[in-house]
Amino acid sequence: MRPSTRPHRISCATRGVGGALALLALTGAEPLWAATLVISVQTPDGRALSGAVVTARPLDTPPRRPAPVHAVMDQVSRAFAPDLLVIAVGSTVAFPNSDSVSHQIYSFSAAKRFQLPLYRGKPYPPVQFDQTGVITLGCNIHDDMLAYLLVTDAPYFGRTDARGAWSVDVPRGRYQVSIWHPRLRESDTDLQRELTVGDADRADLQLHLLKSLQPAPINDRPHSWDY
Amino acid sequence: MPTLSRGASMITLLAMAVTGRAADWELSLDTRAVTSDAGRSFMDGGLGTTRFDRNDSGMQLGRLRLALSSPLGELWSAHLDASVWDDKDRSPVGVTEAYLQFRPYPRAGYRFRLKAGAFYAPISLENRAAGWESPYTLSYSAINTWLGVETRTIGLEGQLDWLGTRTGHVFDLGLTGGVFGWNEGTGVVLAGNGFMLHDRQTPVFGRVGPPGVGVLPFQQFDGRAGVYAGVEGRWLDRVVLRFLRYDNRADATSMDTVSGAIAWNTRFNSAGLRIESGTGWTGIVQWLQGETYIEPAPGLDFAWPFRAQFALLSKRFGRQTLSARYDRFEVDSNVPDGDGRQTGHAWTAAWMFDADAHWRLALEWLQVRSYSYLRTEFGGPPLATETQLQLAVRYAFGSGVR
Numbered sequence: 001m002r003p004s005t006r007p008h009r010i011s012c013a014t015r016g017v018g019g020a021l022a023l024l025a026l027t028g029a030e031p032l033w034a035a036t037l038v039i040s041v042q043t044p045d046g047r048a049l050s051g052a053v054v055t056a057r058p059l060d061t062p063p064r065r066p067a068p069v070h071a072v073m074d075q076v077s078r079a080f081a082p083d084l085l086v087i088a089v090g091s092t093v094a095f096p097n098s099d100s101v102s103h104q105i106y107s108f109s110a111a112k113r114f115q116l117p118l119y120r121g122k123p124y125p126p127v128q129f130d131q132t133g134v135i136t137l138g139c140n141i142h143d144d145m146l147a148y149l150l151v152t153d154a155p156y157f158g159r160t161d162a163r164g165a166w167s168v169d170v171p172r173g174r175y176q177v178s179i180w181h182p183r184l185r186e187s188d189t190d191l192q193r194e195l196t197v198g199d200a201d202r203a204d205l206q207l208h209l210l211k212s213l214q215p216a217p218i219n220d221r222p223h224s225w226d227y
Numbered sequence: 228m229p230t231l232s233r234g235a236s237m238i239t240l241l242a243m244a245v246t247g248r249a250a251d252w253e254l255s256l257d258t259r260a261v262t263s264d265a266g267r268s269f270m271d272g273g274l275g276t277t278r279f280d281r282n283d284s285g286m287q288l289g290r291l292r293l294a295l296s297s298p299l300g301e302l303w304s305a306h307l308d309a310s311v312w313d314d315k316d317r318s319p320v321g322v323t324e325a326y327l328q329f330r331p332y333p334r335a336g337y338r339f340r341l342k343a344g345a346f347y348a349p350i351s352l353e354n355r356a357a358g359w360e361s362p363y364t365l366s367y368s369a370i371n372t373w374l375g376v377e378t379r380t381i382g383l384e385g386q387l388d389w390l391g392t393r394t395g396h397v398f399d400l401g402l403t404g405g406v407f408g409w410n411e412g413t414g415v416v417l418a419g420n421g422f423m424l425h426d427r428q429t430p431v432f433g434r435v436g437p438p439g440v441g442v443l444p445f446q447q448f449d450g451r452a453g454v455y456a457g458v459e460g461r462w463l464d465r466v467v468l469r470f471l472r473y474d475n476r477a478d479a480t481s482m483d484t485v486s487g488a489i490a491w492n493t494r495f496n497s498a499g500l501r502i503e504s505g506t507g508w509t510g511i512v513q514w515l516q517g518e519t520y521i522e523p524a525p526g527l528d529f530a531w532p533f534r535a536q537f538a539l540l541s542k543r544f545g546r547q548t549l550s551a552r553y554d555r556f557e558v559d560s561n562v563p564d565g566d567g568r569q570t571g572h573a574w575t576a577a578w579m580f581d582a583d584a585h586w587r588l589a590l591e592w593l594q595v596r597s598y599s600y601l602r603t604e605f606g607g608p609p610l611a612t613e614t615q616l617q618l619a620v621r622y623a624f625g626s627g628v629r
Contacts, residue, residue, distance in 0.1 A: 220507075224357040
């Protein structure tokens with residue numbers, strides 16, 4: 001995985017929530033924005049965890065599927081760019097190759113098995129992701145290339161910012177909140193929380209990881225070295 | 228043989244023509260300013276433990292290298308690495324590696340790979356840069372210098388990997404097995420010179436030493452194939468642990484009737500550990516232990532057990548790398564007068580500066596202190612301290628260099 005400082009082609013967090021908003025507007029649902037849900041995630045040493053994926057599902061109302069999007073995961077300087085995408089189930093992802101070298105990307109994750117040879121200047125049709133789950137992507141030529149796609153059916157999702165926080169406006173009710181990060185050592189169920197968005201304007205949930213993250217991949221190693 | 232070099236070049240060019248896809252290529256020129264007080268170099272038939280001796284002080288060619296790699300369809304690729312070392316080999320241009328690789332997509336967490344041709348067995352944790360070079364020092368450790376001089380898989384290698392890091396785990400595991408020929412000469416340089424520390428890799432079917440005196444590590448005349456088997460474990464992209472057992476299975480009683488060359492039966496075990504931190508530190512240790520023996524007549528067998536270790540510590544500061552390495556090596560002998568016995572240790576310190584993708588500047592100080600029985604046969608004292616200082620400037624360009 002490469003540094004997250006690389007500019008992302010699209011922000012799926014924004015699109016996901018935007019999609020949910022658009023869906024509400026189309027169905028004529030009541031604008032029940034009652035409160036802002038603020039989730040913040042901290043590592044065991046008290047530092048903010050940025051880039052963590054947060055999903056929120058209402059428990060009182062029937063789940064509403066988020067709107068699919070068209071996302072892009074490019075290949076730049078022998079790395080996936082971005083190296084993590086969160087998309088709504090049913091979304092498509094295009095995998096262009098901006099490098100001068102060829103790539104052969106693959107996934108054998110249960111949520112989507114596929115392989116694509118990406119020769120420079122030769123576009124391929126986008127890949128559709130119809131099942132929820134985490135999809136790990138690799139390149140069969142460059143072993144140090146690693147990326148993740150998280151496909152979700154939660155109506156609210158996004159990633160924590162530099163302060164380790166993510167917020168969304170939601171109707172009142174009970175929610176199940178989940179956290180995911182590629183370097184987490186805790187299980188998904190350990191990081192699921194339920195909370196109630198009540199009468200206040202704002203509902204806060206602070207999550208403290210109990211285990212430190214796995215070390216980040218080394219990203220300044222020259223490409224010509226084996227890894 | 229030059230025929231194979233030509234064959235490999237033809238395969239690569241053919242691959243490019245057939246697929247209509249441009250091969251990736253790289254050309255690099257590495258020049259050195261050298262000062263050395265070492266004894267006569269092995270390439271001149273001497274027992275010096277470094278590449279350049281006291282008569283080589285001045286400007287020298289480090290390496291002129293051309294590498295080509297080309298896809299052959301989606302799952303096959305062809306690779307060629309050719310170099311000029313400016314020395315006295317059989318051919319001015321030598322091929323150090325030339326092979327075809329089959330690399331199917333992984334399935335359910337497992338991946339298989341096959342290599343056919345001439346290439347290095349997966350032993351060194353130091354020679355990880357293009358052209359089997361070390362990104363830490365100009366001269367390789369005693370272990371990896373020897374591997375570069377006398378070993379090459381001229382045959383087939385299969386590798387099966389379990390890609391744990393692609394299935395939510397923190398480990399990857401790999402198994403490797405190789406079958407190879409043209410290995411009857413492997414061991415002759417170790418018995419004849421002992422361990423050395425340099426970066427001159429013997430080209431496939433190349434010669435080590437001057438005409439008439441030099442030896443040929445890559446020969447085939449006993450009709451037996453050598454084998455190796457290894458395991459590798461990785462923790463994330465931080466730690467690599469390798470073990471490999473090598474046996475060239477040479478018939479030590481065999482002799483080439485044309486050249487008079489003897490088959491050297493060489494077996495060794497090797498282990499290595501490389502640890503990298505996220506803050507630019509790298510630590511490498513490697514260990515090698517084995518034996519080479521010949522039996523030129525019934526009941527007359529000569530054996531040279533050998534062992535070597537090194538520890539390397541390196542720190543990357545942006546585009547600069549500082550490295551220090553300590554080597555220890557020993558060749559024993561059961562020959563009554565101690566022929567071939569050698570012990571020694573070496574310190575290497577190097578600074579590398581990758582100015583940009585094209586230019587690299589390097590400075591290396593190497594000091595080897597060794598005892599060699601063979602030096603007395605040349606009328607010298609058996610103990611020697613040899614110091615070599617090199618300043619290297621390398622320029623590289625090609626399709627992938629940017």
